[in-house]
Amino acid sequence: MATWKDVHEAAPGFAARVRKIFDAHKHKTIATLRADGSPRISGIEAEFADGELTFGSMPGARKGADLRRDPRFALHSASVDPPQDDPAGWPGDAKISGRAVGTGELSGETPGDAFRAEIEEVVCTGLNEAGDRLVIEFWRPGAGLRRVERT
Template sequence: MATWKDVEDAEPEFAARVRKIFDAGENKIIATLRADGSPRVSGIEAQFRDGEVTFGSMPGSRKGADLRRDPRFALHAPSPDPPQDKTTWAGDAKLSGRAVPVGALTEGPEGEHFRAEIDEVVVTRLNDSATMLVIESWRPGGGLRRVERA
């Protein structure tokens, strides 16, 4: 597992693009696992701060209960529609890993604070001529991988 700082140190240009996509809007989507193993998708706010990705959950929330029981999650950036000129689309970003509880939220409403241990970061976008799908993925110890699909 890695921190966001590990991603920034290993692949600064890739990390900057991921961060730009995540920063395009306040509301992100998190997927957690219910007790029966099925997915739960919820809206969430997440922050990139001091080399960490952090997020919170309200007291008694199902997402917090999910993360305490099984810390695996996937976090998806805001996903606006691609512009008419698809060559200018920054793409779609997501990261996955495990949520580590770090205590009570210290700002805003009451709740729990989590930090992300990152297992994978992915950007899906179009190539410069908007003729192929480009999937870039980073994993700790595996580096950055790029695949193009027609």
């Protein structure tokens, strides 16, 4: 498992692109696992701070209960359509998966549970410069950064 700092140190350009995509919009989507093993998706806010990816869950929220029971998660940035007149101008989207580690209570006005991410994979999907091929970059601890292009 890795922290966001580990991702940034191993692949700084890639980490900067991923963070820019995540930071472009306040709301993200997180997938957690219900008690019966089926997936649940929920809206969430996340933050990169002090080398960590952190997020929270309001009191009584099902996503917090899911993460306390089974810490596996997948976090997806907001996704927008590529501009029709400039497909290569699409910023793409980003995903981070791993395990949530409880860090105590949320600080601030809203109560709840705070979590930090232990990262297993980071993925950034976009288009090539011509806008005619899908480009998927992914980073995993110990495996480094890889890139795949698809038509």
